[in-house]
Amino acid sequence: MEQVAVVSTSDEGIIRQFRESDAWGLATAVDLKKCNPEIIRDAEKIRDFVAQLCELIDMKPFGETQVVHFGPNERVAGYSMTQLIETSLISGHFANDTNAAYLDIFSCKEYPPEIMGEFCKDFFEAESCGIQVLFRN
Numbered sequence: 001m002e003q004v005a006v007v008s009t010s011d012e013g014i015i016r017q018f019r020e021s022d023a024w025g026l027a028t029a030v031d032l033k034k035c036n037p038e039i040i041r042d043a044e045k046i047r048d049f050v051a052q053l054c055e056l057i058d059m060k061p062f063g064e065t066q067v068v069h070f071g072p073n074e075r076v077a078g079y080s081m082t083q084l085i086e087t088s089l090i091s092g093h094f095a096n097d098t099n100a101a102y103l104d105i106f107s108c109k110e111y112p113p114e115i116m117g118e119f120c121k122d123f124f125e126a127e128s129c130g131i132q133v134l135f136r137n
Helices: 011-021 043-056 113-123
Strands: 025-033 066-070 078-085 088-095 100-107 128-136
Touching (some): 011 113, 043 066, 043 078, 043 088
Antiparallel strands (some): 078 088, 088 100
């Protein structure tokens, strides 16, 4: 099994390595903790987030943003979101119990993960933001 490890931590370095590795896709997981509860519980604000994110990372939405509230118990209840983009998918889950957000951005077109992560943190007014970047082959 062939793996490509992401070694850079800067947006420029990640994008350069992505291009040089000939990876098929760039995936970023964004974990936001202690978000503003009013924002993560508002479907329209989540849709607005997706529109702004697509503009920021230069991705073209395909169809409407789906935002659905569900969860079999309080620990996992909250909104889940999906947005097809012409180069793949943006998805996320917003956990009411912990005011956390878990976002995934996957695209065969490169984008700046650090700038994108900071935007997510600022939009949801999160206290902390962790990101993990992988190249998909």
